[in-house]
Amino acid sequence: MAKSALERIRRAAGKAIGDFNLIEAGDRIAVGVSGGKDSLALMLVLEELRKRAPIRYELIGVTIDPAFPGFPAAAIGAFLALRGLAFYIEKTDIAAVLEAKLRPGSSPCSFCARLRRGILYTTAERLGCNKVALGHHLDDFIETLLLNQFFSGTLAAMSPRMLADNGRQTVIRPFFTVEEQEVSRLVQEEGVPVFENPCPARVEDQKRLRIKKLIEELRAEIPYLKESLLHALQNVQPRHLADGRLWRNEP
Numbered sequence: 001m002a003k004s005a006l007e008r009i010r011r012a013a014g015k016a017i018g019d020f021n022l023i024e025a026g027d028r029i030a031v032g033v034s035g036g037k038d039s040l041a042l043m044l045v046l047e048e049l050r051k052r053a054p055i056r057y058e059l060i061g062v063t064i065d066p067a068f069p070g071f072p073a074a075a076i077g078a079f080l081a082l083r084g085l086a087f088y089i090e091k092t093d094i095a096a097v098l099e100a101k102l103r104p105g106s107s108p109c110s111f112c113a114r115l116r117r118g119i120l121y122t123t124a125e126r127l128g129c130n131k132v133a134l135g136h137h138l139d140d141f142i143e144t145l146l147l148n149q150f151f152s153g154t155l156a157a158m159s160p161r162m163l164a165d166n167g168r169q170t171v172i173r174p175f176f177t178v179e180e181q182e183v184s185r186l187v188q189e190e191g192v193p194v195f196e197n198p199c200p201a202r203v204e205d206q207k208r209l210r211i212k213k214l215i216e217e218l219r220a221e222i223p224y225l226k227e228s229l230l231h232a233l234q235n236v237q238p239r240h241l242a243d244g245r246l247w248r249n250e251p
């Protein structure tokens with residue numbers, strides 16, 4: 001019988017966790033749950049893995065409620081409770097801060113993302129969590145790799161395991177090798193409700209959409225494109241790059 005998306009993703013995430021030592025005995029992990037498909041799928045997959053793991057660790061879903069009118073914090077909590085998952089909702093005043101600080105016409109998104117990330121780390125620390133798990137998947141990794149090269153002049157993507165900006169927690173991304181399409185299949189097969197973000201400033205990121213389209217167009221000619229980009233992220237050859245800091249041992 002064909003495996004379900006949940007089983008396939010569980011295997012892929014399990015392998016990434018093993019390869020990058022993402023989860024260790026005694027960990028208490030805050031899973032960032034925005035209510036979107038990626039974060040809800042991550043919560044379900046990590047719980048499936050936890051139930052089968054030979055080591056003991058704890059999970060707690062953490063939702064940062066930005067207080068936009070209509071933000072579905074209660075519905076997200078109700079879904080997690082229905083699945084027997086521990087969760088915590090952090091009420092914030094992000095909506096008011098954005099309104100007060102931003103000039104008309106400017107995009108609030110990067111400021112908002114920094115605020116939410118900071119609050120997520122602080123909340124996780126207060127809840128006694130040593131790790132924060134995020135739902136970024138393979139498509140996020142390779143889109144970020146290309147976005148940084150095309151628009152920011154940087155050769156960088158994301159890491160499956162890194163120290164948080166506050167220097168105190170470890171951020172893990174167990175969906176490093178999982179395609180977004182697989183996450184969508186899981187959500188459908190498992191009947192996971194996906195909650196819309198009611199942020200009044202919400203606009204599609206046009207640059208990311210363009211990169212997504214480009215990747216799809218190129219895949220018609222290069223079917224293994226995503227696998228190759230994933231491999232590239234794990235096969236850096238500093239001698240064949242032009243950043244002088246790499247051979248002068250500078251930060």
Ligand code: SF4
Pocket residue numbers: 066108109110112113197199200201202203
């Ligand atoms: S769309 Fe809204 S919630 Fe999302 S990053 Fe932008 S301001 Fe923040």
